[in-house]
Amino acid sequence: MMSNITIAVDMMGGDYAPSAVVDGVAEALQRFGDDYHLLLVGDEAQVKEGLAAVGVAVDDPRIELVHAPEVIGMNEHPVRAIREKRQSSIVTCMELVKSGRAEGVFSAGNTGAAVGASFLKWRMLEGLARPGIATILPGEKSPWVLMDSGATVDCTPTVLAQFAIMGDLYAKKVLAIANPRSGLLANGTEEGKGHRRVQEAFNLIKNIKDINFIGNIEGHDLFCGNVDVVVCDGFVGNIVLKTSEQLGKSLTGMIKESVMKKMLWKVGGLLSKGAFAEVKKRMDASEVGGAPLLGVKGCCIIGHGNFRGHGVANGIRAVGELIREQLNEHIVEAVHQCAFESIG
Amino acid sequence: MMSNITIAVDMMGGDYAPSAVVDGVAEALQRFGDDYHLLLVGDEAQVKEGLAAVGVAVDDPRIELVHAPEVIGMNEHPVRAIREKRQSSIVTCMELVKSGRAEGVFSAGNTGAAVGASFLKWRMLEGLARPGIATILPGEKSPWVLMDSGATVDCTPTVLAQFAIMGDLYAKKVLAIANPRSGLLANGTEEGKGHRRVQEAFNLIKNIKDINFIGNIEGHDLFCGNVDVVVCDGFVGNIVLKTSEQLGKSLTGMIKESVMKKMLWKVGGLLSKGAFAEVKKRMDASEVGGAPLLGVKGCCIIGHGNFRGHGVANGIRAVGELIREQLNEHIVEAVHQCAFESIG
Numbered sequence: 001m002m003s004n005i006t007i008a009v010d011m012m013g014g015d016y017a018p019s020a021v022v023d024g025v026a027e028a029l030q031r032f033g034d035d036y037h038l039l040l041v042g043d044e045a046q047v048k049e050g051l052a053a054v055g056v057a058v059d060d061p062r063i064e065l066v067h068a069p070e071v072i073g074m075n076e077h078p079v080r081a082i083r084e085k086r087q088s089s090i091v092t093c094m095e096l097v098k099s100g101r102a103e104g105v106f107s108a109g110n111t112g113a114a115v116g117a118s119f120l121k122w123r124m125l126e127g128l129a130r131p132g133i134a135t136i137l138p139g140e141k142s143p144w145v146l147m148d149s150g151a152t153v154d155c156t157p158t159v160l161a162q163f164a165i166m167g168d169l170y171a172k173k174v175l176a177i178a179n180p181r182s183g184l185l186a187n188g189t190e191e192g193k194g195h196r197r198v199q200e201a202f203n204l205i206k207n208i209k210d211i212n213f214i215g216n217i218e219g220h221d222l223f224c225g226n227v228d229v230v231v232c233d234g235f236v237g238n239i240v241l242k243t244s245e246q247l248g249k250s251l252t253g254m255i256k257e258s259v260m261k262k263m264l265w266k267v268g269g270l271l272s273k274g275a276f277a278e279v280k281k282r283m284d285a286s287e288v289g290g291a292p293l294l295g296v297k298g299c300c301i302i303g304h305g306n307f308r309g310h311g312v313a314n315g316i317r318a319v320g321e322l323i324r325e326q327l328n329e330h331i332v333e334a335v336h337q338c339a340f341e342s343i344g
Numbered sequence: 345m346m347s348n349i350t351i352a353v354d355m356m357g358g359d360y361a362p363s364a365v366v367d368g369v370a371e372a373l374q375r376f377g378d379d380y381h382l383l384l385v386g387d388e389a390q391v392k393e394g395l396a397a398v399g400v401a402v403d404d405p406r407i408e409l410v411h412a413p414e415v416i417g418m419n420e421h422p423v424r425a426i427r428e429k430r431q432s433s434i435v436t437c438m439e440l441v442k443s444g445r446a447e448g449v450f451s452a453g454n455t456g457a458a459v460g461a462s463f464l465k466w467r468m469l470e471g472l473a474r475p476g477i478a479t480i481l482p483g484e485k486s487p488w489v490l491m492d493s494g495a496t497v498d499c500t501p502t503v504l505a506q507f508a509i510m511g512d513l514y515a516k517k518v519l520a521i522a523n524p525r526s527g528l529l530a531n532g533t534e535e536g537k538g539h540r541r542v543q544e545a546f547n548l549i550k551n552i553k554d555i556n557f558i559g560n561i562e563g564h565d566l567f568c569g570n571v572d573v574v575v576c577d578g579f580v581g582n583i584v585l586k587t588s589e590q591l592g593k594s595l596t597g598m599i600k601e602s603v604m605k606k607m608l609w610k611v612g613g614l615l616s617k618g619a620f621a622e623v624k625k626r627m628d629a630s631e632v633g634g635a636p637l638l639g640v641k642g643c644c645i646i647g648h649g650n651f652r653g654h655g656v657a658n659g660i661r662a663v664g665e666l667i668r669e670q671l672n673e674h675i676v677e678a679v680h681q682c683a684f685e686s687i688g
Contacts, residue, residue, distance in 0.1 A: 140594045154540075186579070190421070194497065195497050219583045219584070219585065219587035219588070220587075222590055222591070223587075223595075224594050235530070235531050235539055235580075236580060238563070239529060239531060239563045239576075240583060243563035243566050243567075243588060244588075246563055247566070247591050250567035251592065251595055251623070254484055254623050258619040264615055264618075265619040267612075268612045268619075272610075272613045274606065274609055278605075279598050279602050
């Protein structure tokens with residue numbers, strides 16, 4: 001029997017909060033049954049109203065309401081917001097883990113606020129310098145991990161090497177990839193490519209014996225199955241993530257527009273609609289449930305702001321996996337063994 | 345009547361050289377007639393053989409063979425290669441412009457070698473710090489310019505601001521966009537996003553009065569028509585360019601694979617084939633003909649390594665446009681007016 005894990009859910013985070021998050025909680029209760037005890041953190045009146053609308057009883061023993069009167073909006077300045085809104089749902093979620101009432105957090109809210117609040121309340125794991133977000137992206141052959149996709153903009157070589165360690169462990173423990181190939185993202189595959197920080201990170205990572213380091217990789221290696229863990233700073237990773245999201249959307253839009261131009265094409269498009277739905281599902285981030293924020297002293301999955309209920313439910317499951325696999329313990333141990341704090 | 349412009353063509357550059365370049369020369373002669381005088385630079389025997397195969401007479405007055413016995417391969421280390429192979433086709437091309445025999449260069453060869461050779465033979469334009477490649481990319485609404493897509497990996501704020509000036513002028517003069525919107529690529533749209541160099545570049549660019557600066561942009565703004573000129577360093581630009589190329593390929597591959605799974609989908613795919621061909625053409629870099637290398641004292645268009653004849657012919661036309669529009673003169677003047685050499 002699985003243990004009953006307590007997860008704090010940020011009810012006010014996301015483009016469609018709280019209703020999408022309420023939907024996700026309802027789906028999670030149905031799919032995962034008693035696996036989780038969920039602390040629903042947010043404006044109590046709104047959450048109660050939402051639960052009533054989807055037919056979940058407020059006194060269901062698997063849920064518990066935690067009132068948080070403030071909300072941090074998707075476009076608020078993160079650092080300022082968490083400083084000013086100490087009673088916001090996301091800060092309260094982190095607080096619940098810190099005080100031991102919850103073991104992990106799910107939020108589809110403002111990413112910067114989640115990163116900032118976790119750092120404020122939890123601090124870094126022992127030996128870890130900076131947090132990173134490990135986003136799972138789809139590919140022709142298999143999914144791959146983009147680490148960091150936006151938590152730390154400026155990275156020293158040591159930070160990049162620690163991202164490599166965390167991404168590798170995440171791929172092994174949570175994605176169950178036996179021998180993940182890790183690559184350092186650069187403007188070409190030859191050794192010596194990239195700026196100084198990338199070059200120095202290359203030398204650090206190639207000496208980590210537990211990592212299957214395939215050296216520098218370039219944009220052409222993504223999405224096609226050449227690499228399992230892509231290491232880069234959060235500036236580059238965020239640009240890669242958002243550019244890819246947008247290009248996927250734009251290409252789909254252009255195909256749709258084109259198909260509508262002639263009757264014959266339109267008929268063809270209708271007949272093959274199922275094939276597109278299949279690809280769309282493969283590309284859909286809500287199937288994954290979100291990205292773990294790694295390096296901090298706690299477990300947090302950050303969902304996509306546009307998640308509906310299904311993405312939220314999968315995100316809650318993802319928090320559970322992170323906790324069960326004891327990823328943080330593995331990270332601390334691996335970083336301790338490398339101990340290049342003195343290098344970078 | 346158009347003036348007769350002399351262009352040096354690197355016959356040995358590209359994945360399918362020299363045959364693809366020979367095809368391109370033949371197409372250019374047919375399409376552009378007497379507009380250009382082409383210096384065909386490469387191994388004379390191979391070029392002659394190629395011309396014979398496509399039925400172009402060696403004594404056609406519009407072409408002239410220039411023998412260059414050495415070739416720089418697509419995967420050679422650029423700096424080492426141009427130092428060791430002084431008689432390579434690409435170095436010879438640059439030399440022909442320096443000595444006044446040609447006005448511009450087209451090459452689909454090793455990008456790093458073209459950048460290095462131009463810098464070696466031509467040096468920078470007055471007041472310009474570093475070269476940048478302005479790649480035109482397709483979009484839902486209109487094409488846009490990625491500046492720099494790989495020439496300068498490490499950029500000071502001044503270099504980024506000069507990229508903004510060059511990208512803006514290229515969009516105005518060559519792409520004929522009346523009031524191009526320029527954006528600085530970062531990990532979010534708010535002012536203050538990005539690392540220090542991006543933040544400082546922001547302050548420089550917003551003070552350039554001739555640029556319609558829309559501030560920071562993020563990956564979500566690309567491909568969808570939000571911005572005309574995207575300013576970033578060559579490290580980020582190269583990653584964006586190659587990631588986008590690969591994602592386009594991977595998505596197409598996934599759709600094809602999916603369509604083949606069921607007979608009905610297959611029939612639909614066949615019927616709507618024309619719509620896909622249309623999108624593919626819109627995404628095809630060979631329609632554009634390549635990207636100008638800007639900032640150096642000369643005109644050079646760098647084609648995609650995978651170009652066939654059509655791309656090469658369009659590349660030759662693109663060199664002509666660059667020369668006719670006197671882009672370099674406009675760049676020197678605009679940079680002189682800003683004169684922030686002293687700042688960054």
